[in-house]
Amino acid sequence: RAKALGRGRYHIFDSTMHVAAINILELETELHRAIKQEELVVYYQPIVVLNTGKIVGFEALVRWQHPTRGLISPQSFIPIAEEIGLIIPLGNWVLSQSCHQLRKWQRENRVDDSFFISVNLSTRQLTQLDLVKYVDKILDETEISPQCLKLEITESALMENPPVAIEILQSLRRRGIQLGIDDFGTGYSSLSYLHYFPLDTLKIDQSFVKQIDERSTDLGLVPVIINIAEILKMSVIAEGIETVTQFKQLVALNCQFGQGYLFSPPLAGEEAIKLMLSNEYQQLFP
Ligand code: C2E
Ligand code: MG
Ligand code: MG
Numbered sequence: 001r002a003k004a005l006g007r008g009r010y011h012i013f014d015s016t017m018h019v020a021a022i023n024i025l026e027l028e029t030e031l032h033r034a035i036k037q038e039e040l041v042v043y044y045q046p047i048v049v050l051n052t053g054k055i056v057g058f059e060a061l062v063r064w065q066h067p068t069r070g071l072i073s074p075q076s077f078i079p080i081a082e083e084i085g086l087i088i089p090l091g092n093w094v095l096s097q098s099c100h101q102l103r104k105w106q107r108e109n110r111v112d113d114s115f116f117i118s119v120n121l122s123t124r125q126l127t128q129l130d131l132v133k134y135v136d137k138i139l140d141e142t143e144i145s146p147q148c149l150k151l152e153i154t155e156s157a158l159m160e161n162p163p164v165a166i167e168i169l170q171s172l173r174r175r176g177i178q179l180g181i182d183d184f185g186t187g188y189s190s191l192s193y194l195h196y197f198p199l200d201t202l203k204i205d206q207s208f209v210k211q212i213d214e215r216s217t218d219l220g221l222v223p224v225i226i227n228i229a230e231i232l233k234m235s236v237i238a239e240g241i242e243t244v245t246q247f248k249q250l251v252a253l254n255c256q257f258g259q260g261y262l263f264s265p266p267l268a269g270e271e272a273i274k275l276m277l278s279n280e281y282q283q284l285f286p
């Protein structure tokens with residue numbers, strides 16, 4: 001846009017911040033439209049048992065299929081959706097879409113009853129008690145059992161308003177929904193707080209997995225995080241596994257579950273379920 005005003009003025013308008021501001025404004029308007037016109041899609045990334053390679057669930061990750069900009073990553077529009085109050089309808093949509101998809105796979109006998117879908121919740125969703133009502137509505141509507149639904153909450157979202165978060169999480173837990181802490185180690189939660197939250201799993205943030213060095217001489221903080229999870233009786237998922245070394249080291253450290261490009265990137269629904277039913281990625285496992 002600044003460019004169109006001519007070469008001479010280019011520098012005045014080309015401050016990165018100005019361009020970013022234009023984009024955010026455009027994205028805001030377009031995001032309203034995207035939700036109405038169903039431009040959002042859910043991708044699914046397999047979560048595997050590191051010992052056996054069995055895919056036990058999928059993480060639901062939203063994308064924006066923009067008519068001209070292509071597939072937009074959630075990192076560029078989730079923060080905007082949070083900002084402009086669209087995260088509640090957006091989050092509800094992802095939850096509904098994922099549960100209906102799972103129900104469909106169950107009906108088609110492509111997954112068994114133990115297979116789960118893991119959905120990310122944002123900070124805003126976790127500060128409103130309506131969340132529980134909405135989850136009830138979706139569970140009712142789809143008739144999936146609560147054990148097949150897992151919700152991922154980032155450490156920072158938990159710490160935004162711990163008493164409210166605890167209350168909401170307890171209501172969800174009473175229904176049998178599984179709860180996990182996401183991006184563990186990147187927020188500011190104090191360790192002493194952690195056991196007040198009713199959590200089943202801990203997700204090691206990918207920045208820690210990246211610290212596992214290729215010669216395996218340095219494992220960074222991964223062993224410590226796995227220990228914390230064990231002490232708190234939570235199961236562990238490592239995210240962002242890209243190399244065979246990282247994978248092997250995590251197995252050696254007794255990390256039960258993993259996710260990462262080494263196994264599969266997030267895929268559109270049909271591709272994800274086909275991958276699960278094929279044995280392609282299984283070559284990595286003994
Ligand atoms: P997250 O929940 O921590 O999800 C993991 C991110 O890591 C995903 O990025 C995934 O595609 C990416 N990833 C997986 N394996 C690898 C790997 O081996 N290497 C690398 N470099 N990356 C890997 P994605 O899909 O772009 O999502 C980014 C973040 O956006 C998510 O982080 C989550 O915080 C948020 N997000 C995505 N979908 C939703 C949603 O429906 N609701 C909310 N509230 N947040 C969402
Ligand atoms: Mg997540
Ligand atoms: Mg994560």
Ligand code: MG
Pocket residue numbers: 183205206239
């Ligand atoms: Mg992450």
